[in-house]
Amino acid sequence: MNPETLPRAELAGLHVEVVESPNADLVGVAGRVVDETTNTLLVAAGSGTTMVPKSAATFRFHVDDTRVVVEGWRLVARPARRTEQTGDTIWR
Numbered sequence: 001m002n003p004e005t006l007p008r009a010e011l012a013g014l015h016v017e018v019v020e021s022p023n024a025d026l027v028g029v030a031g032r033v034v035d036e037t038t039n040t041l042l043v044a045a046g047s048g049t050t051m052v053p054k055s056a057a058t059f060r061f062h063v064d065d066t067r068v069v070v071e072g073w074r075l076v077a078r079p080a081r082r083t084e085q086t087g088d089t090i091w092r
Contacts (some may be wrong), residue, residue, distance in 0.1 A: 012033050
């Protein structure tokens with residue numbers, strides 16, 4: 001998985017960390033993605049869950065031993081629609 005293919009992947013269950021955001025309180029939030037809406041990711045950390053706006057953050061996803069950094073604006077879409085976007089996939 002790489003920055004080009006990750007936006008078309010299912011994000012629920014992936015480990016994520018917020019690496020940049022205009023809201024300093026969100027930088028460093030890390031945990032598992034437990035839910036996703038058009039504009040937000042719900043991240044479960046040890047002390048609870050945090051809702052992070054996609055468009056206002058840069059995320060680092062941990063997939064196996066790979067770290068993929070994605071600008072949040074690339075993830076803004078309904079999850080089902082985002083995973084159907086045109087690209088180099090054998091499923092379209």
